[in-house]
Amino acid sequence: MSGTDADAPPAGPDEDGTPGSGTSADAAAEREAREAAERAAVADVLAGGSGQPAQASIRRMAEHGVRPRHELGQNFLVDDNILGVIERLADLRADDVALEVGGGLGVLSEHLGARVAGLHVVELDRGLEEPLREALEPFPGAQLHFGDAVKVDYASYDPPPTVCVSNLPYNVAATVILRTVAELPTCDRWVAMVQKEVGERFAAPPGTKAYGAPSALAQLSCDVKVLRAVSRRIFSPVPNVDSVLLGLRRVRPPAPRPVRDLINAAFLHRRKVLAKSVSLGMPRDAQNARRDAIKLALEQVGLPLDVRAERVPALAFADLTRAIAATDGDDATVAAIDTWRSA
DSSP, X not given: OTTSXXXXXXXXXXXXXXXXXXXXXXXHHHHHHHHHHHHHHHHHHHTTTTSSOOOHHHHHHHHHTOOOOGGGXXXXXXXXXXXXXXXXXXXXXXXXXXXXXXXXTSHHHHHHHTTSSEEEEEESXXXXXXXXXXXXXXXXXXXXXXXXXXXXXXXXXSSOOSEEEEEOOGGGHHHHHHHHHHHOTTOOEEEEXXXXXXXXXXXXXXXSTTOOHHHHHHHTTEEEEEEEEEOGGXXXXXXXXXXXXXXXXXXXXXXXXXXXXXXXXXXXXXXXXXXXXXXXXXXXXXXXXXXXXXXXXXXXXXXXXXXXXXXXXXXXXXXXXXXXXHXXXXXXXXXXXXXXXXX
16 A cells, blocks of 8 residues: 555555465355355245245345445455454444444444444445445435545544444455554544454564564554454355454554554564664664664664664664664654654
């Protein structure tokens, strides 16, 4: 995404939440069987079924002729029981303005719309406009925004969101979470359905293999927890990966940009020591001087000179950024970090 922290260097398919597609004959057969079952379920709804009420997603797929689009990472919720779980975990209030990214068929949207004062729903697929507008029509406070979730201007939404609740498309999950944490200071809670590995990365403590740029960036401003595991069977199509509900609670305002920039640079070459990794982003003739300045700052904040980014807690990155800025005579950055830490 353009110019945001989610531009942190990719670390393979698990880092950004994109599930593997699988190419083996067994995987293809399993996918074909799932799709056949989904077609049968839709046909059953169209034929009147067994008289039992259909899950909202299945009903809307049947009524509107919708098929999930694999290339957009679409996995629709087809178990309405999860909606109450999400609601409780999000601690929704009547005066909340909710942001939902990836509206899909509008099942979560209408659940949110009935419980909050305002709702912004972001969706990329114009083919879902009819079922989404149907779901949102009863709620005057609901607004539908069509666009790419990694490019839309969240800060322009009026009224501004106070809570983010989403079944996030796997391929944009990390990006959306980091953008909204950084760009929506009014938002103080997140409950997001994400790939299990992505959720574990966000909540990972320093010194663990899963700890990376997303972990540090989120933990600068939020308490982050994996709230609960979710069965893959609540989705259509059934994904090849496990999911979790990830929760964030804001404890500090969005971090100053220089702190976030340092984190991205520090994890750019995560196998190298931090001073080396950060200095590699400088012009070649300035790298030695920058590496020396970073080592001095590391010493000042009590970190080992050979420390790697994966062992540095989120708030220590703020201390390190401040020390580097003080050495550089960057009074504006020093003041910004001091103000942020005292907020």
